[in-house]
Amino acid sequence: QQQVKQSPQSLIVQKGGISIINCAYENTAFDYFPWYQQFPGKGPALLIAIRPDVSEKKEGRFTISFNKSAKQFSLHIMDSQPGDSATYFCAARILGNQFYFGTGTSLTVIP
Amino acid sequence: DAGITQSPRHKVTETGTPVTLRCHQTENHRYMYWYRQDPGHGLRLIHYSYGVKDTDKGEVSDGYSVSRSKTEDFLLTLESATSSQTSVYFCAISGGGERPETQYFGPGTRLLVL
Numbered sequence: 001q002q003q004v005k006q007s008p009q010s011l012i013v014q015k016g017g018i019s020i021i022n023c024a025y026e027n028t029a030f031d032y033f034p035w036y037q038q039f040p041g042k043g044p045a046l047l048i049a050i051r052p053d054v055s056e057k058k059e060g061r062f063t064i065s066f067n068k069s070a071k072q073f074s075l076h077i078m079d080s081q082p083g084d085s086a087t088y089f090c091a092a093r094i095l096g097n098q099f100y101f102g103t104g105t106s107l108t109v110i111p
Numbered sequence: 112d113a114g115i116t117q118s119p120r121h122k123v124t125e126t127g128t129p130v131t132l133r134c135h136q137t138e139n140h141r142y143m144y145w146y147r148q149d150p151g152h153g154l155r156l157i158h159y160s161y162g163v164k165d166t167d168k169g170e171v172s173d174g175y176s177v178s179r180s181k182t183e184d185f186l187l188t189l190e191s192a193t194s195s196q197t198s199v200y201f202c203a204i205s206g207g208g209e210r211p212e213t214q215y216f217g218p219g220t221r222l223l224v225l
Contacts, residue, residue, distance in 0.1 A: 006153075032212050043201050043216030044154070089153060091214075096161065097142045097205050099214055103153035 003027060004092050006102025013109050019077040021105045023090035026071060030092035030100075035064065035075050038087045038104075047088070048075070080109045114138045115217035117202050123223045130189040132220050134202030136182075141206035143185040144214070145169075145177060147198040154201065160185055192224045 005024045013019045023033075032051055036044035050057045050064040050073065057064045063076040077084055090102040114137035124130050134143060144159040146169075156169030158177040166177050174196060176188045189196055202217040 009151075034213065036216075041219075043203075043218050045216070046213055049213070093212060097212070097214075098156075098159065099144075099205075100156075101146075101154040103151060 002103070003100035004090060004102045006090050006105060008105060009103070010106040011108070013080045013107065015080060015082060015109055015111050017080050017109075019075075019080045019084070019107055019109070021075045021088055021090070021107070022072065023074065023102050024070075024072045025092050025100075027092070027094065028071070029094050031095070032093040033064070033066065033073050034091050034093070034099075035062075036089040036091065036101075038089065044089055077107075080107075082109045082111050085109050115202060115204055115215060117200075117217040117220050119220060120218065121221045123225065124192050125225050126193055127191050130192050130222065130224075132187045132189075132200055132202075132222070134185045134187070134217060136185075136204050138204060138215070139182060139207055140204035140215075141211075142204060143179065144203040144205075145175070145185065145187045146201045146203065147171065147196075148201060148219075149198050157187065157200075189222075192222075194224050196222065197224045198222060 034049035035047045037047040038044040048059050048062045061078045066073045088105045091099050116135045118133045145157040146154040155171045157175050160166045160179040178186045200220045203214045205214040
C-alpha cells in the first residue's frame with residue numbers, strides 16, 4: 001500500500017509557467033514533509049520541506065502548500081525554467097526518522 | 112552528497128552470486144538507509160539502521176540483508192542475486208547535523224543482474 005500518493009507521473013510545462021505536483025497521505029502520524037529533486041544519474045537532493053503546523057512555505061521560486069485537514073500537500077514551481085527539468089519526489093516522515101516516498105513526477109520544462 | 116560515498120558505483124553480476132554494496136558516511140549521522148529506485152515505484156526502503164548493530168526491515172527486504180558494525184558504514188548484501196534485483200540502489204543518512212530530520216542521499220549504485 002502506497003503511503004504517499006503522488007501525481008501526476010509526468011508533467012510538461014512551458015518556460016515561465018507554473019509547475020504543480022500534488023501528494024496525498026493517510027497516516028496522521030507523519031510530522032515532516034520534504035520534497036526532493038533528482039537529476040539523471042544523481043541521488044535525490046532536498047529541495048524544500050514543511051511541517052504540518054504550517055500551511056505554506058516559500059523558498060525562492062518553490063512553494064509548498066499544505067492542507068492538513070485534506071491530508072494533501074503540493075509543490076509549486078513558479079516561473080519554471082529548463083534547469084528545473086528533473087524528477088521530483090514528495091515524502092513524509094514518521095517517528096524514528098522513517099520516510100515514505102511518492103512515486104515521483106518527471107518534470108520537463110520546454111524553452 | 113553530504114559526505115556519503117557508495118561503492119561500487121556500477122556493478123554487473125550473474126544470477127545466484129552474492130553481492131555486497133557499501134555505504135560510507137563522514138557525517139556521524141545516527142540513521143542510515145538503503146533504498147532501491149525503479150521506474151514507476153519511486154524510492155522503496157529495503158532496510159534501515161537506527162544505530163550500530165541496530166537494523167530493521169523496510170517494505171522490500173526479501174532477498175537482502177544488512178550490517179552496521181560502525182557508525183560510518185552500512186553494508187547491503189544480496190544473498191543470491193536475481194534479475195528482479197536489477198536496480199539503482201541509494202544509501203541515505205539522517206539524524207545529525209543542523210537538520211536531523213533531513214535525509215541526505217548518496218550518489219547511487221547501478222546494479223545489473225544477468
